[in-house]
Amino acid sequence: AQTVTQSQPEMSVQEAETVTLSCTYDTSENNYYLFWYKQPPSRQMILVIRQEAYKQQNATENRFSVNFQKAAKSFSLKISDSQLGDTAMYFCAFMKHVSDKVIFGPGTSLSVIP
């Protein structure tokens, strides 16, 4: 069975600085999909970024980028120029096939400090 691990329960970063959130996963599949979701205090889940495993290039979305290391089964999220609005829980997620079940990690609580 697939598992997703986030080893940092809590992190903090100064406003305008860069922070990296870690995620590792376990799977025997060769192709799959990875996601980072953000859950602010409103509890609305928001997609931050996604990566298809067969694509070598790391995904980027504005200030958010990933470091996808397929062999190491690692999928870290880098947030550049951190903003107060980035304060949230961040969840890493794994999906084996299209429309298959999505497995979430336990989350990292990120606080951006002014």
Place this chain on the structure above:
Amino acid sequence: DGGITQSPKYLFRKEGQNVTLSCEQNLNHDAMYWYRQDPGQGLRLIYYSQIVNDFQKGDIAEGYSVSREKKESFPLTVTSAQKNPTAFYLCASSIEDISGSPLHFGNGTRLTVT
């Protein structure tokens, strides 16, 4: 606007009563999901459905039941057999897309059982 509607936002029940949480989507998505979130924890999958009239158990299906009679609707019933039903429940949907479409989430239902 298209989206996922969960109702009600807050729900209170007495122990021993069954309760049904509503989830409706007008995104024309094929797959729908129910997750449970406990304080400080990640999302755990209860049930998911990839097509009408079919659904699969997730990791914590015991004490829950679902139906998928219409593409737009995926109600979750929390039965009296669920030992610890108080939690935040999130419904999600996704489209069957070879690029690995992400989940779209509703705003959640907070269930309190006393």
